[in-house]
Amino acid sequence: MDKKLIKLRTVNVTRYVTPLREGGSMPALVEADDDFLYVLKFRGAGQGAKALIAELIGGELARALGFKIPELVFANLDKTFGRSEPDEEIQDLLRASEGLNLALHYLSGAITFDPLAEKVDSLLASQIVWLDALITNVDRTPRNTNMLLWKRELWLIDHGAALYFHHSWHNWEEQAAKPFAKIKDHVLLPFASDLKKVDEEFRSVLTEDFIHSIVDLIPESWLLLDSPFESVEEHRRVYVQYLNTRISNSENFVNEAINAR
Template identity: 50%
Template sequence: MLTEVTATRYVTPLREGGSLPGIVEADDLGTYVMKFTGAGQGRKTLVAEVICGQLGRRLGLRVPELVRMQLDPVIGLSEPDQEVQELLKASGGLNLGMDYLPGSLGFDPLAFEVSAREAGRVVWFDALLNNVDRSWRNPNLLVWHGQLWLIDHGATMIWHHNWPSAEKAAAKPYDAADHVLATFGPDIPSAAAEFGPQITEELLTEIAAEVPAEWLVDEPGFDSPDELRQAYVKTLLARARTISDHITIGERTKDAASRAPEWLAGKLPRRAVK
């Protein structure tokens, strides 16, 4: 289960994203990027962060450690920014912390090389989760100590915003035309062979159990947090069975031209996108 810590000092907001996460210090002497239940996207963003982040870590991908983080709204009283004050006051109680990676840099596909194997692993993982937020416009990847780290999974599993669509969403193909790693020749078959057998009902059930019950209550159509947890397990398990055969990278078809971003296509011969 996720470790629980208590926020002791709010350091500064991070304004790159729409949810206004902040850097905070905690009583374990750690520094974290804190994501708030009172943010505009709501608690489902935090649910997605836990499920996707913990799944990524279990699969061996580099995702910063996640913690349950308690917040006393009194921390916001001394904040000069009214927007931050209101966010902290609205987020009292349990929130989510992500280990802060000091000195990390935003990923630049023209400056940092990624192997076909690693690119394939990330693309397959994003396809499973239907991650629409790993594009060349907004990679949500960091480079830290020369390695690639995955962050910000709040925009994954979009079906959980409309559960009646979940069964249909499980079979939806994944077009990675805009994926930031599309031009590194992602080895999808290798990733599928590695990850596919690991996505079991047991694994997904263990991960879903890490989502705090208070983030799962009052969901229309579900009688309990455990019932909702099983809905996540069922949808991801169904998607894992078929997604390997339904990942495309903007390939040209008989009916459509390539959708690969022109600024990435052909930058290097070995990265050429058809």
């Protein structure tokens, strides 16, 4: 894969439509200057820039592996944007998020995936389980599937809870090679009977150069916030090393998932 092919558009938010209060980070439906609607993830909410970094990395890894993912864009919030907002909580959130944020293209009319009503074949289930084990995504459970059905296709959303190692950076080298025990709670694990096959295929797609290209997308301003590293370059290097280590040791999280089934 050519690194030059990976690029995110940047839009300017022009209208705050409505808050989406399903999650703790309180994303919002907004309109941008390209006249499209987006689900905006705020840098000033909850886990801050780390959640946006996880959303960006998880989403673009998923897209590279062939999953349906709403377009991700960088969304710029002007410092004057929230002045007319009457809700103080939302106004504080807007002020704390001035500058660059992340947004997902809004899938109008999409419905939440219901595992009791919809069937997923074993190959697709295995592919999604593999991805979530790679990025340590704790948020694809029966209680909260973070999958949508849109135009009769399955779409993956909301990867902000992934890569939870970066909230402490404690023993990140060791964490990178570990299996993912919480995969036992994955909504699609019972159907994921092709994990070995998927592992071989996906490891060949996610090359070291491609991982570099995804990490290079992270805005410098996000990496400067609450960083334990001496430079942005070192910060990026750790993300690259973490992901490449997990991929090269994928048998650990694959075997964990197989045993959990």
